[in-house]
Amino acid sequence: xxxxxxxxxxxxxxxxxxxxxxxxxxxxxxxxxxxxxxxxxxxxxxxxxxxxxxxxxxxxxxxxxxxxxxxxxxxxxxxxxxxxxxxxxxxxxxxxxxxxxxxxxxxxxxxxxxxxxxxxxxxxxxxxxxxxxxxxxxxxxxxxxxxxxxxxxxxxxxxxxxxxxxxxxxxxxxxxxxxxxxxxxxxxxxxxxxxxxxxxxxxxxxxxxxxxxxxxxxxxxxxxxxxxxxxxxxxxxxxxxxxxxxxxxxxxxxxxxxxxxxxxxxxxxxxxxxxxxxxxxxxxxxxxxxxxxxxxxxxxxxxxxxxxxxxxxxxxxxxxxxxxxxxxxxxxxxxxxxxxxxxxxxxxxxxxxxxxxxxxxxxxxxxxxxxxxxxxxxxxxxxxxxxxxxxxxxxxxxxxxxxxxxxxxxxxxxxxxxxxxxxxxxxxxxxxxxxxxxxxxxxxxxxxxxxxxxxxxxxxxxxxxxxxxxxxxxxxxxxxxxxxxxxxxxxxxxxxxxxxxxxxxxxxxxxxxxxxxxxxxxxxxxxxxxxxxxxxxxxxxxxxxxxxx
Numbered sequence: 001x002x003x004x005x006x007x008x009x010x011x012x013x014x015x016x017x018x019x020x021x022x023x024x025x026x027x028x029x030x031x032x033x034x035x036x037x038x039x040x041x042x043x044x045x046x047x048x049x050x051x052x053x054x055x056x057x058x059x060x061x062x063x064x065x066x067x068x069x070x071x072x073x074x075x076x077x078x079x080x081x082x083x084x085x086x087x088x089x090x091x092x093x094x095x096x097x098x099x100x101x102x103x104x105x106x107x108x109x110x111x112x113x114x115x116x117x118x119x120x121x122x123x124x125x126x127x128x129x130x131x132x133x134x135x136x137x138x139x140x141x142x143x144x145x146x147x148x149x150x151x152x153x154x155x156x157x158x159x160x161x162x163x164x165x166x167x168x169x170x171x172x173x174x175x176x177x178x179x180x181x182x183x184x185x186x187x188x189x190x191x192x193x194x195x196x197x198x199x200x201x202x203x204x205x206x207x208x209x210x211x212x213x214x215x216x217x218x219x220x221x222x223x224x225x226x227x228x229x230x231x232x233x234x235x236x237x238x239x240x241x242x243x244x245x246x247x248x249x250x251x252x253x254x255x256x257x258x259x260x261x262x263x264x265x266x267x268x269x270x271x272x273x274x275x276x277x278x279x280x281x282x283x284x285x286x287x288x289x290x291x292x293x294x295x296x297x298x299x300x301x302x303x304x305x306x307x308x309x310x311x312x313x314x315x316x317x318x319x320x321x322x323x324x325x326x327x328x329x330x331x332x333x334x335x336x337x338x339x340x341x342x343x344x345x346x347x348x349x350x351x352x353x354x355x356x357x358x359x360x361x362x363x364x365x366x367x368x369x370x371x372x373x374x375x376x377x378x379x380x381x382x383x384x385x386x387x388x389x390x391x392x393x394x395x396x397x398x399x400x401x402x403x404x405x406x407x408x409x410x411x412x413x414x415x416x417x418x419x420x421x422x423x424x425x426x427x428x429x430x431x432x433x434x435x436x437x438x439x440x441x442x443x444x445x446x447x448x449x450x451x452x453x454x455x456x457x458x459x460x461x462x463x464x465x466x467x468x469x470x471x472x473x474x475x476x477x478x479x480x481x482x483x484x485x486x487x488x489x490x491x492x493x494x495x496x497x498x499x500x501x502x503x504x505x506x507x508x509x510x511x512x513x514x515x516x517x518x519x520x521x522x523x524x525x526x527x528x529x530x531x532x533x534x535x536x537x538x539x540x541x542x543x544x545x546x547x548x549x
Contacts, residue, residue, distance in 0.1 A: 011126045014130040033067075034064045034066040034248045036069075036246060037057060037069045037071050039071040041076060041084075042080050042087070043076070043081060045304055046088055047303070048293060049252060052320050053250050057250045060250070069101035069116065070089070070116065072102075072116060074117055074118055074119045075119060075233065075236055094307055103116050122229060125230075128235075129225050129235070132193065137193065138194055138224060139171060139172060140171070140182075141171040142174075142179075142182050147170070172192075172194060188227060191223070191225035197260070198217055198219055199217060203217055203263065205260075208275055210278055222234055222261060238265040252281060256278045280352060280353050280354040280355070282354060283354040283357065285356055308389060310385040310424040310426075315368075318332070318369065322365070326349065331343055364421070366421035367421045379400065381423055386423070390427060396434055432520045435542075438521070443546075446523065449513070450511075459488055470532070470540070481511060482508050490506050491504040512528065515528065518546075
């Protein structure tokens, strides 16, 4: 009996690997085109670090005219969550990162290199496992979990490296006949890779981000096919990346230590290995200590969080590019109106150590992104978000014509308003513009510098009776407020007041604040003249009288 007979006994129905090599030919792409993938497991929400990797992979494929595909690595079926694939697909869709190929719903896919779900590729893995057994490069292992535990305990007691290797690899040296007999007797087994490596030898590897790295060779006989017949991650990714013709694997740097094993698998399978780029994780400052963003502790670790908060998609992508390439910020400053797609992303400019996540900076980018939008764009985005997350805002936006006027205040000029960082900010930033909300609320009038109630009443009364005319242009309107200030004994100009503050109780700005607070209930708002133009005469008079009353 030989290796081929043993392989036939284990996988009697598996096809020759030549069948799959022909079925999935080399891709017809321009030279230098990158083929890369996002390959998550459907075991819970998509982590922002996963989205970050997907963004980098997509940037590289887009830039080179390549292919970005979504492969779902669902071989660990115990950890799978319901509708896990839908969550992944929707997260990519929400951030305009839909793949060129791969899964598009829980069960549907597009592209010629599928199935793009590992659990549906069992026959492919069997063919390549059979091929390795035929070559004497893999073998059945009959060790029970209890025996594995016993080996580990002995290794711990002897303070040596844990694992299944060398003298510890009990089934490695079974003869073909011994293995066949155990299988025929119905003994349970898994398939292990027979590593040709030695730990005392080094391999040199060039990582696209980390640069040159040295490792000891892999000498572990890892499991490649588990007891349930499904492959382990290590084996499946090698077979899949070869057949899907992946040229660049972008993944978290926790996988860096697996490089010797992965390169060895590619070599022993007769495949050309892809390039690897290991990305440093996104970190968080936790009371002065740096740690990875955690699924358990940090709400911002979940991609869903950004959708629920209504942080604009473009802001999240700009922020991630900012983390990815330190020169992005300068590029954005020099090109404030260009699409992010025009940025020349470079893998070798990625940081080797993890970038700190900065919510303040992300929200700042959100403000800039929203400030550049038209009133119509802000309206559509806010409405879409409100339909899912805020019924009150959705009702406020029902009157589209009025809402567009409100959202158009201080928009489209050289210095547009920057008070909205995310769609969940919209309601609070405009609610005072809606009469029914304003009059129903318990307004606390805090007039800042001027606090005497009688004086405030006089200012407001005088404004209504002598100075208010809804048809005034902006200059005339402001001159009238200066006239009012002068009438009340305040400085007409701020600079006059600053030169001789002892001459007046305050200046025109303090009078403006009284009007602003009476009209809106707030000390800080966008341009007051524009606000008054949108509110209209009746609402203004009613609001001022409420403040007087």
